[in-house]
Amino acid sequence: MSVLTLQLAGPLQAWGSSARFARRTTEQAPTKSGVIGLLAGALGRQRTDDLSDLAALRFGVRIDQRGTPLRDYQTAHHFETGRSMPVSERFYLADAVFVAAVEGDDDLIHRLHQALRRPGFLPYLGRRSCPPSRPIELGVRHDQTLEERLADETWRAAGWHQRRNNQPTVELETIIQADGNTTAVDTLRDQPISFDPRHRRYALRGIRHGHVEIPNPAARRPSPDHDPTAVLRDL
Template structure:
């Protein structure tokens, strides 16, 4: 079994697990359905294709930078009649950074990593209006399980955010698929995709457990003297 790590960062993200009419909310962290949808798109799968192999992958997400929840009001018109549609309320996460992990058979994980490096459909962070700010693929970890991979992966927050922390490690919250023994105490989230077919989208409940990992920090890449012209003093 191998683990594929993804860095999910961008100006805006939106990971909805439920929507009610014109109100589109976002979860505080990426959903399994959203990340698997991104992977399915990278593979070039159609919305009506079978998702059983992707849904069987174990999933976890680490919050490296929680970001800020913001609200946007949007208007639209029907293309044929130009009739105004109801005002819609949409929520986003601004300046958030996450590390998502999917664990599965070596061949499947390697195929997903290759697809992210040359995607058929470009990845987006929950909605098409939310592109990532950099490469998503952090690589495959074959020597560790899901939790160990998230513990070993350096903190991926933005440089300005990392400057607030000076210790060698940082405590970061994780949400992960519950193991069978953990199901009685797990929270439930309806974000396990059964079908992305727009005519009949279907999602099942997923057991989720929360814990904290101590991840290594990255050395600061800020050099306060980088733009100074420092000259060696002339010798006598």
């Protein structure tokens, strides 16, 4: 088994699991269906193609920078009649950064890694209006599990965000798909079955929330020779 690590960062992201009709919400972190859709697009697959091999991948995500919830609305007119359509709401995450990982068969993970470097369809972060601002792929590891990869990957938050948190380590939330050895404590309807526009289908997926402690590369460390009481002695 191998693990492919992804960096999901951009001005806007939107990861809906229950968005319908005129109100399109977003989850607090990337969904499995959204990331599998990104990977399927990188492979050049059509929405009607079989995705059972990708759906079988185990998925996890780490929240490196939560971002800010943003609400937008859209207006439209029917292209033939000119009649006004209902106003629709769109919710996004602004300035968010996530580290995601998928675990699966070595050959499939290798093909996904290569596809992300030369994608068949341009990747986007949940919606087509949300392009990534950084390279997505962070490499493949064969010597770590999905959990170990999320606990080991460098903190990917923006530099200004890292400097604002001046602690030597940070505690980051993880959302990891439950496997046969762990018990799910929550569920999310983002297990993709079909992306066919005529009949999109998603199943429930068990997830577990956790935390990992990651070093902060921007933390200011005092000089070992610094003595804060020296000025008092001089007086």
